[in-house]
Amino acid sequence: MTPLITEFVKVTNDAERWTWFDVGNIPELVEARLDDELFAMPYPRTAFCGVDVDGSKFCVALITGDNHVSVAGRYDTGKFPAIIKPFSYINTDEGIRIYGGEGMEPPSRAHYLPVIALVSRFVQSLNAVTQTAYFPTPKKSLLNAARAAKGKPLALFDWHTVEIAPKKPKGEPQGGTHASPRLHDRRGHWRICKGGKKAWVKACKVGNASKGVVFKDYEVKA
Secondary structure: OOHHHHHHHOOOOOHHHOEEEEEEEOOOOOOOOOOHHHHOOOOOEEEEEEEOOOOOEEEEEEEEEOOEEEEEEEEOOOOOOEEEEEEEEEEEOOEEEEEEOOOOOOOOHHHHHHHHHHHHHHHHHHOOOOEEEEEEEEOOOHHHHHHHHOOOOOOOEEEEEOOEOOOOOOOOOOOOOOOOOEEEEEOOEEEEOHHHOEEEEOOEEEOEEEEEEEOOEEEEOO
16 A cells, blocks of 8 residues: 555545556646546546645545446645545537536536546556555454544545556467456456447456455556
8 A cells, every 4th residue: 555545544534435546757748638448447446646736735536327427535634635526427419528526516627637548547547557556444453443433534444455567469379277266346447349349348246255255456556
């Protein structure tokens, strides 16, 4: 688990509901791309954090549904953080549309485009480099019980980690077996269909729970 994720987890009330990624430093400005890949999230609840080109720490939280993604987050973890006001982007027949959070006006382009750019960078990195993700489970402790009773974020977690390599070219041996594995999360991924058309496969649970359960989490590595 990385120091940057640790910082943001401390100010998150429900950290255990997310799969966490650390994308590290972003060395240059990123172009916002409003395309279908913005919906290619590896899990229904994905959080990624990093340091932008100006040196500001950020964390973006994404909830993925059918043809839409809800976005929220914050910059820095100090006394006066800048909040990323919630908004959603939705895939419609007329293209991708941006909407405000519940009961809120649609955000300005100046608000949502920098965030969309970070999401674009994150999605692109999923298929480009080996990644490590982090999935927390709360520890049973007096400290956590006391903080939960006061409505504060939990402080202690067990972190489960797994590395994911970029998808190998078709035909290259990828190992594995057809034997039923332990129950585990299969992250969302692109499937190449006949004719070269891409189809997004949603995250799901696969395997046999009677053989055990595997928890997963990830970190992006350059």
